[in-house]
Amino acid sequence: MGATFGRNLRLTIFGESHGKGIGMILDGLPPGTPIDEAFIKTEMARRAPGKNKMSTQRQETDVFILESGVFEGKAAGTPLCVLIPNSDQHSKDYSILKDKMRPGHADYAGKMKYRGFNDYRGGGHFSGRLTAPLVFAGAVAKTLLRQKGIAVGAHIARIGRVTDVMFDPLGEPEARLNALREQTLPVLDESRAPLMEAEIMAAREQQDSVGGVVEVMATGLPPGIGDPFFDSLESRLAHALFSVPAVKGLEFGTGFGIAAMKGSEANDPMRFEAGCVVTTSNHNGGITGGITNGMPILFRVAIKPTPSISRPQQTVDLAAGSDTVLEIKGRHDPCIVPRAVPVIEAVTAWILQDMMM
Numbered sequence: 501m502g503a504t505f506g507r508n509l510r511l512t513i514f515g516e517s518h519g520k521g522i523g524m525i526l527d528g529l530p531p532g533t534p535i536d537e538a539f540i541k542t543e544m545a546r547r548a549p550g551k552n553k554m555s556t557q558r559q560e561t562d563v564f565i566l567e568s569g570v571f572e573g574k575a576a577g578t579p580l581c582v583l584i585p586n587s588d589q590h591s592k593d594y595s596i597l598k599d600k601m602r603p604g605h606a607d608y609a610g611k612m613k614y615r616g617f618n619d620y621r622g623g624g625h626f627s628g629r630l631t632a633p634l635v636f637a638g639a640v641a642k643t644l645l646r647q648k649g650i651a652v653g654a655h656i657a658r659i660g661r662v663t664d665v666m667f668d669p670l671g672e673p674e675a676r677l678n679a680l681r682e683q684t685l686p687v688l689d690e691s692r693a694p695l696m697e698a699e700i701m702a703a704r705e706q707q708d709s710v711g712g713v714v715e716v717m718a719t720g721l722p723p724g725i726g727d728p729f730f731d732s733l734e735s736r737l738a739h740a741l742f743s744v745p746a747v748k749g750l751e752f753g754t755g756f757g758i759a760a761m762k763g764s765e766a767n768d769p770m771r772f773e774a775g776c777v778v779t780t781s782n783h784n785g786g787i788t789g790g791i792t793n794g795m796p797i798l799f800r801v802a803i804k805p806t807p808s809i810s811r812p813q814q815t816v817d818l819a820a821g822s823d824t825v826l827e828i829k830g831r832h833d834p835c836i837v838p839r840a841v842p843v844i845e846a847v848t849a850w851i852l853q854d855m856m857m
Contacts, residue, residue: 505740508857511637511850516619517627521585524633526569526640528857531577534643535570543639546681546842547632554685554700554838561587562632580640584632597621599819600826604807606745611818628745628836631843638846641853648856650720652849653677654841655686657800659712660699664692667717669753669782671796677717686841704834707810711746712837714844715800718852721786723777723794725855732790733797736855740847741801746836747844749802753785768795797852803840808832 504512508528515522544562562584569580597620601608606626610618618624642652651674657664664687680686685693703710726733738750758766761783768779779795786797808828817824833839 505743506850506854509637509641509850509854511634513630513633515584515586515630515633516621516624517586517629518621518624519586519619521583522630522633523567523581523583524637526580526582526637529569529575529577529580529640530644530857531575533575533640535566535573535575535580535640536643537566537573539643540564540636540639542681543635543642543842543846544632547635547839549833549839551684554697554704554833554835562635564636582633582636584636586629596826596829600817600824601815602807602826602828603813603815604804608816608818623745626745628833628839631744631840634744634850635842635846638842638849641846641849644853645720645849645856648720650718650852651677652716652718652845652852653680654714654716654845654848655680655688656696656837656841657713657715659696659835659837660703660710662692662695662699664696665689667715667796667798669785669796669798670780671719672717674719677719681842685838700835703805709806709809709833710835711803711805712835713800713802714837714841716798716844716848718786718797718848721792721794721797721852723792725852726787726789726791728790733787733792733855734790737799737848737851740851741844744840744843744847746803746806746840747801748804750799752787752799754783755785755800758783797848801840801844803837806833806836 503514504510510527512525544564548562565583567581567583569576569578597607606623607620610624610626645652653672655664657666685696687693687696699710734752741747741750754761754766766783768781768783770777770779777794782795782798785799786792786795810828812825812827815824815826
């Protein structure tokens with residue numbers, strides 16, 4: 501099973517949503533890397549559920565236990581193992597899902613893959629609960645990137661029909677990227693936040709869900725990071741980003757919009773600025789030939805609506821071998837986008853640090 505990824509900074513995740521706990525092993529961390537527990541806790545809290553009506557009411561504090569690999573607040577150079585115990589599970593809410601498959605969820609695919617031996621409660625290993633270890637790894641990576649003057653930030657570009665303004669493709673101040681982490685709904689135009697909240701709450705009232713788009717920027721990367729073809733920075737980021745549950749689309753720079761442009765429009769003109777080569781536009785999102793060109797990395801990720809909704813849905817009962825209607829009970833996010841923001845940030849930071857090593 502592909503539970504490990506990374507070349508130099510190798511991450512393995514383990515656990516199920518309703519098991520005893522989840523966790524990760526991070527191997528390849530340079531000895532002496534600061535393990536800033538206060539910062540890690542802040543990042544984990546951004547992802548944790550149960551803080552408002554826009555997320556599931558499952559109460560998970562994401563308290564972590566450093567099992568190994570840390571000594572006196574620094575990475576020891578050996579594998580860093582972290583355990584995050586589970587709590588507040590309502591497993592009985594999922595008993596109906598043993599045989600009745602949720603449309604849009606991995607229930608059926610997982611049951612076929614693991615021949616019915618998989619833990620289906622709460623989505624098991626397919627659950628968004630497994631993104632908590634990703635946030636831990638990303639927080640550690642952000643500490644290393646910060647030492648190199650590299651910042652990673654993200655905002656909600658869209659929830660349903662409500663959009664935010666976009667990042668300046670030529671770069672945003674690090675202070676602005678950092679300030680987004682303090683917002684419940686991280687947006688550049690604060691007037692959009694209440695409209696996004698209303699969109700989420702309307703979906704909840706209709707026993708439905710809504711998706712959205714997260715835009716990510718990384719600044720301060722030098723040119724020359726990445727490789728052509730199979731190990732391009734885009735390829736490696738895409739591999740990791742599509743491993744995050746609910747991610748269904750990814751575009752760099754102008755993305756699909758570049759298909760409607762002429763070469764004279766899509767090409768990013770180059771010039772010298774303070775002795776460095778810069779471009780006057782950034783349609784390529786800071787990456788050409790799979791390699792950083794010194795401009796900000798810029799991409800957007802599409803997050804699908806949460807498949808677990810309370811509305812009646814057409815599905816199948818595998819035990820009975822018949823069609824049926826499913827009405828899902830339990831606690832579920834009407835919109836996963838706000839909690840996905842720190843996860844997408846974390847994955848980005850981890851892959852950037854992995855490739856820079």
